[in-house]
Amino acid sequence: MRAALIQLTSSDDPAANLPVTRGLVARAATDGAEFVTTPEVTNCVSADRAHQQRVLTTEEDDPTLAALREDAARLGVWLHIGSLGIASGDADGRLANRGFLIGPDGGIAARYDKIHMFDVQVSETETYRESAGYRPGDRAVLAQTPLAAFGLTICYDLRFPQLHRALAQAGAEVLLVPAAFSPLTGQAHWEVLLRARAIETGCFVLAAAQTGQHIASAGRARRTHGHSLAIAPWGEVIADAGTAPGVTMVDLDLERLAEARGKVPSLTHDRPFDAP
Numbered sequence: 001m002r003a004a005l006i007q008l009t010s011s012d013d014p015a016a017n018l019p020v021t022r023g024l025v026a027r028a029a030t031d032g033a034e035f036v037t038t039p040e041v042t043n044c045v046s047a048d049r050a051h052q053q054r055v056l057t058t059e060e061d062d063p064t065l066a067a068l069r070e071d072a073a074r075l076g077v078w079l080h081i082g083s084l085g086i087a088s089g090d091a092d093g094r095l096a097n098r099g100f101l102i103g104p105d106g107g108i109a110a111r112y113d114k115i116h117m118f119d120v121q122v123s124e125t126e127t128y129r130e131s132a133g134y135r136p137g138d139r140a141v142l143a144q145t146p147l148a149a150f151g152l153t154i155c156y157d158l159r160f161p162q163l164h165r166a167l168a169q170a171g172a173e174v175l176l177v178p179a180a181f182s183p184l185t186g187q188a189h190w191e192v193l194l195r196a197r198a199i200e201t202g203c204f205v206l207a208a209a210q211t212g213q214h215i216a217s218a219g220r221a222r223r224t225h226g227h228s229l230a231i232a233p234w235g236e237v238i239a240d241a242g243t244a245p246g247v248t249m250v251d252l253d254l255e256r257l258a259e260a261r262g263k264v265p266s267l268t269h270d271r272p273f274d275a276p
Contacts, residue, residue: 004028005228005248006038011215012046029075037080040180048219073106082178094135112152113137155179168201180210186225198231202261205231233260
């Protein structure tokens with residue numbers, strides 16, 4: 001399977017972000033990608049809740065989703081939109097951080113709402129409260145396709161190995177981890193956590209990332225770590241996009257799953273135990 005990781009520096013303007021994303025998806029298809037994946041919050045990187053409420057729409061009305069569905073059908077590719085900020089209709093006004101897997105017919109093959117919310121203080125000046133603006137999902141999602149079985153996750157989910165293990169034990173061959181990682185946590189933890197998830201599950205891991213300085217018309221501007229990565233089932237990095245926006249191509253040999261899992265079949269070695 002030839003896959004493409006799209007690395008973006010999305011602003012807080014969905015209309016401005018869309019043509020950039022579409023251009024990179026088209027370039028990936030031209031380069032032979034059968035599967036394309038984009039980062040978390042492809043349509044809008046913003047820390048301003050009021051701005052998000054103004055510019056983000058429901059799934060039915062979202063122009064980014066509609067355009068990328070058209071592109072998947074026109075280009076004949078499987079397209080994983082890492083996530084979009086979507087108006088959920090919840091009574092408290094919170095949004096959904098929702099990933100979409102689009103088939104080559106333009107249909108939505110799977111949806112996944114981010115389960116784990118990024119509520120952290122990584123430094124004295126850098127605090128995030130994702131749950132204030134987004135409501136968490138509650139369902140793990142495995143998508144069976146002719147290319148591979150994909151396990152869908154988003155960013156902070158990376159720190160919860162039980163989710164990835166459950167996906168692998170349900171049949172996932174490729175784990176998808178779109179992200180908008182902060183530079184501080186990204187430098188310390190991004191690669192090592194992705195490699196750990198691959199090693200623990202014997203899966204390929206594809207992690208498309210936001211990168212660089214994000215333009216903000218409202219609220220504080222954000223920076224993200226970049227380094228979209230592809231990890232093999234034995235844990236080695238097979239592609240690193242660095243810090244520039246663009247397309248990174250990678251060829252996945254799914255026979256390597258059986259090889260890695262045959263050497264260390266830990267997915268079959270779970271034992272019950274009493275918690276301390």
